[in-house]
Amino acid sequence: MAVVMSMGGVLNVVDGIFVGHFIGSDALAAVSLAFPAAMVLSALTTLAGGGMSSLMARYLGAGDRVAAGRVFAEAHGLVLAISVGLVALWAVVGPALVDSMAASNPKLAGLAQDYLRIIILGAPAQLMLGVHADALRNEGRASLIAALSVLVNLFNIGANWLGIVVLGLGISGSALGTVAAQALGLALVVGVRGHTKGLLPLSVLRSQSWLGAWSQIVRLGLPLCLSFIGIAVVASIVILSLRSSAGPEYDALIAAYGVVTRLLGFSFMPQMAIALATQSIAGNNAGAGRNDRALATLRLAMGAAFLWCLSVMLVGVFAGTTLGSWFSDDPAVIAAVAEILRPVMLLYSSSGPVLVLALYFQALGQPGRTAALTLVKPWFLTPLLILTLSVGFGVSAIWLAFPMADASILMLAVMIGRHVLHPADAPDVDAEKGR
Template sequence: MSMGHAAQHANPFLTAPVGRLFLSNAVPMAVVMSMGGILAVVDGIFVGHFIGSDALAAVSLAFPVVMVLSALTTLAGGGMSSLMARHLGAGERAAAGRVFAGAHGLVLAISVALAVLWAVVGTALVQSMAAGNADVADQAQDYLRIMILGAPAQLVLGLHADALRNEGRAGLVAVLSVLVNLFNIGANWLAIVVLGLGISGSALGAVAAQALGLALVLGVRGRSRKLLPLSVLRKHSWLEAWSRIVRLGLPLCLSFIGIAVVASAVMLSLRLRAGAEYAALIAAYGVVTRLLGFAFLPQMAIALATQSIAGNNAGAGRNDRAQAGLRLAIGAAFLWCLTVVVVGVFAGSTLGGWFSNDPAVIYAVAKILRPMMLLYASSGPVLVLALYFQALGQPGRTAALTLVKPWLLTPLIILTLSAVFGVRGIWFAFPMADAIILTLAVMIGRNALRIDGARTFEAEKSA
């Protein structure tokens, strides 16, 4: 038996029952993502109740930049995952190691570029977003300065977590995530509530937790013989595979940046249309972004599990197993999103009260959530389908499903409806964009999956 065939035989992605495989990957990743969402919610509660509404507004202003950091983490990790999973599925561990090493060089270059860009435009950008509120601008700038300087830890940690997931260690990633996020919550409580460091304490807690997480994953990889060894980082060039990683990771990366674009369009529309309600609505929108960020993360967990399953099986020529995993994931994502809809529609005021004692903010949270939830249940299945295509090395289809809505549809509809109907029109832009992208997803998915299914059938006949 060749080394490649032996590696394939030992790969659980290719041999375990698809249902069990989906659960063993989706559940741990849901734990990982949910812990991040819980952290964001708890941090928002700390900020809102122990620092004040200006700090909550500052975090809201920082949100687009924070999303860019998450997007860049996805650029490297997501692109690497597509390549690595297929190499591992084909039993090509050496090729997987080269991609892993190249991804480290890419994140190092990204980190340097971020620091330079922040030094050049950071202050002016934050002051412009704060609309003349000096206190909010100062707090947002302090927060973002720490987050950007700590970006290398976040980016490299993301790489190693994605690598472990594609090596079949999703459960280990979940355990480490729980530990790191609990540490982060404790560090934020210490920095904000006990030491009184303000919004800077939130950023310092996040960076410290990411550094701890990175140390833990490096320790795990260094002690395991079944994982790609750390020696591949010395053996292979850090300049390898950048273009392929970027090409495959760019659609998902741009979709995260698109979230920042949408948030910026909302803030601009509020600034133009909200009048005296601007401060309360900005704070409420910050709460909503944290709540929907929490709701989004289990969707992403399901999609990432799909990516690992589809990538490994596509690399081994098992499109039948890849599509079986896709069907399970779409159903699970829909059920999760439907649950979010029910909670958002009927418990908006309660959720708002978690973050603020201001009645205006609480009322605004509920008012924002209700229209945004109208077609939210479609968002999870669309994301799953997008990452399925990304896992198969089809960035064009991924881009169509992940970029059209945040970069074109939602901002355009927000600006149009807010000009016609005022603030209320902003929130109805979201279900309108969902309806259009769902139609596009049905068209792309039906055609593509029918073709892939026919290819699988012909391959089975010829075998």
């Protein structure tokens, strides 16, 4: 799972380098404006795949393949409904919203619209790929997903190079390469399922209804989905705060913030992988009545996530200038990247263990605790702190909102999960299923 998620992060970093060096800082800023919408797409992918995973892992752990196949089919119907809604929403409000975020800069708005139009039209491939990848993960085929992920992401990097550098399609080349790679990935996972014994057969998509239990999938997937949308909300508030207070530095700061979001996206992927692996393993063992194994998984995963996040924190604090130079030749952008990263990364080491704990609760069917750990920071703490610090102390104080929010959510995690790691206080699975 770490390989799978990391390859997506590597792709975002490499694509940002292509955009920054071969198209320019305006295109890098345009992609930054598109970041909130891209996060919403990731959130919706998690809504369907994550909610399905919580149910599927427990059904498979209990040996109920019929119920697992039914949930798999229902997730497909949910994905199609979401895709139709996305296209309609973009047609109604998309262009006007992008123009507002671009501060009425027509060049910036045009670039962002070109990018997002292609990404949203290609959303069905992304959403369906997410469902199939999550299903394979819960069926114990993580190594297979890793191999396919490496192949698809290498194809994506090559396609982006072709579109941006060779064909000169600009920012549209980046979006087209991404959609083409997602379509290829979907074709590969469908082909694998159709020719691999031991997996849920594709025939369940014909024999089972696509319309039932959407509410149950949504209920379980919503906390993690909303946490991704919360990231988009935070990014939007940062952009709006910079627009109102950055003055002539706005373009450079937006481009730099876009670089930081890509770096944070890359660093987030391995910790998310650890959390998703925890979800699958803990869910299967909980379904089989092995609370001891579920708890051992949680301990190991929290330790691994802490070590990863600590390493990322040290790199971000001390190597910001070097990282900025990867993406741009503009000294103002490079300096801004380092200026943003230093405060943002101060307490980053706590974020991975908190995410792992949240998905452990989701695996046991406890969306309330998951919601508390994944939604309070992006929906309440960080936006409130950004707005308060921006108004009271100016642009440079905005970035202090991130470590302050990390400190607050760490205290909340200690309160919610303080008894979980003690064997005597391990949650009773049968009781949790009844909640």
